[in-house]
Amino acid sequence: MKKFEVDQNGYYGRFGGAYVPEMLFANVEELRIRYLDILNDSSFQNEFHALLKHYVGRPTPLYFAGRISDKYNTRIYLKREDLNHTGAHKINNTIGQILLAGRLGKNKIVAETGAGQHGVATATVCALTGLECTVYMGKLDMERQKPNVERMKMLGARVVPALSGNQTLKDATNEAMRHWINNPEDTHYIIGSVVGPHPYPDMVARFQSVISEEIKTQLFEQENRENPDYVIACVGGGSNAAGAFFHYLECEEVMLIAVEAAGKGITTGQSAATIALGAEGVLHGSKSIIMQTDDGQIVEPYSISAGLDYPGIGPLLAHLSEKERVKFTHVTDKEALRAALELAQLEGIIPALESAHALAILSELNLKKSDVVVINLSGRGDKDMETYIRFINNEK
Numbered sequence: 001m002k003k004f005e006v007d008q009n010g011y012y013g014r015f016g017g018a019y020v021p022e023m024l025f026a027n028v029e030e031l032r033i034r035y036l037d038i039l040n041d042s043s044f045q046n047e048f049h050a051l052l053k054h055y056v057g058r059p060t061p062l063y064f065a066g067r068i069s070d071k072y073n074t075r076i077y078l079k080r081e082d083l084n085h086t087g088a089h090k091i092n093n094t095i096g097q098i099l100l101a102g103r104l105g106k107n108k109i110v111a112e113t114g115a116g117q118h119g120v121a122t123a124t125v126c127a128l129t130g131l132e133c134t135v136y137m138g139k140l141d142m143e144r145q146k147p148n149v150e151r152m153k154m155l156g157a158r159v160v161p162a163l164s165g166n167q168t169l170k171d172a173t174n175e176a177m178r179h180w181i182n183n184p185e186d187t188h189y190i191i192g193s194v195v196g197p198h199p200y201p202d203m204v205a206r207f208q209s210v211i212s213e214e215i216k217t218q219l220f221e222q223e224n225r226e227n228p229d230y231v232i233a234c235v236g237g238g239s240n241a242a243g244a245f246f247h248y249l250e251c252e253e254v255m256l257i258a259v260e261a262a263g264k265g266i267t268t269g270q271s272a273a274t275i276a277l278g279a280e281g282v283l284h285g286s287k288s289i290i291m292q293t294d295d296g297q298i299v300e301p302y303s304i305s306a307g308l309d310y311p312g313i314g315p316l317l318a319h320l321s322e323k324e325r326v327k328f329t330h331v332t333d334k335e336a337l338r339a340a341l342e343l344a345q346l347e348g349i350i351p352a353l354e355s356a357h358a359l360a361i362l363s364e365l366n367l368k369k370s371d372v373v374v375i376n377l378s379g380r381g382d383k384d385m386e387t388y389i390r391f392i393n394n395e396k
């Protein structure tokens with residue numbers, strides 16, 4: 001067994017597992033028993049990679065960013081997940097899971113979404129395959145993220161408002177789970193990050209691992225070495241980071257850095273830096289590090305970037321932090337905004353606000369001229385233009 005692989009019971013060290021209500025046990029168990037055989041089957045792999053190539057547009061470029069390299073006096077490569085169909089890495093996972101749903105004989109899909117990015121990626125693959133799609137979204141989030149609601153509807157999905165609690169992601173997740181409990185025979189639940197009960201974290205990490213698989217090949221072509229000195233990724237639930245780190249976990253000489261959203265600052269109470277602020281607990285079906293009050297209530301997270309605004313982190317990432325294989329750090333809204341503007345003006349690339357968090361730590365690293373740094377550019381910034389325009393106007 002590889003060093004950071006999930007164990008028989010779905011644990012990474014003390015994190016992971018499958019904490020699900022009795023009523024969900026059969027669904028999760030079916031998935032646990034079958035997922036590896038399905039994923040490892042060559043016809044599945046062929047179909048998955050063909051869709052990644054011809055539909056998603058993979059491999060995404062590994063781009064040597066010359067002007068930003070000059071600025072930081074090092075060698076910086078950007079893994080361009082922003083160039084995927086639908087504009088981020090999330091589609092890698094939904095393509096994998098929609099094919100899996102077909103192999104499991106399911107013809108309906110349910111998903112939860114916060115900002116709507118995972119909902120759009122799910123609605124996209126449902127349209128692609130003709131499966132019926134229901135997406136739960138907090139009522140408040142539906143009001144805040146209208147364009148994504150419209151996109152999902154145009155793609156043929158049914159978007160159902162979650163009316164309980166704070167009417168955000170946590171409530172949408174609860175309702176999606178309830179929907180799955182009530183429709184176990186014909187429905188597959190597509191989770192959008194490396195979170196949830198086993199086997200979801202492992203399954204999603206495997207689908208996203210195509211990112212580091214490509215980096216290895218592409219870096220060898222350009223630098224004559226497969227391993228960079230650094231790989232840097234932002235972390236919400238942890239799926240783009242897990243994908244960018246996956247094939248480097250055993251290569252101890254590669255420094256892996258995960259960047260969380262500090263929001264307005266980690267001492268302000270308006271933050272989403274789970275590793276910095278959280279403690280062990282159970283959320284969405286697995287044991288991990290989560291942001292909670294002393295009596296175990298989930299703390300409502302905050303980040304300017306909707307994709308990082310999550311009160312937990314996947315169990316693999318929690319384990320990698322504890323074992324000090326991945327170094328965790330965090331940057332504020334302001335720092336991320338500045339980094340986005342810098343990338344736009346030095347390279348002509350407008351990143352997603354999430355990805356801008358990964359860029360923002362460049363100035364804090366002690367980089368050498370000969371270092372090779374790979375930054376996972378998880379998504380593009382079109383969806384964040386309103387926020388960027390407001391920032392630019394305030395800076396003037």
Ligand SMILES: *Cc1c(COP(=O)(O)O)cnc(C)c1O
Nearest residue numbers: 236237238239240307354378379
């Ligand atoms: C959703 C999202 C993230 C955060 O999710 P992870 O599972 O941590 O990768 C990061 N970047 C973009 C562009 C996203 O859409």
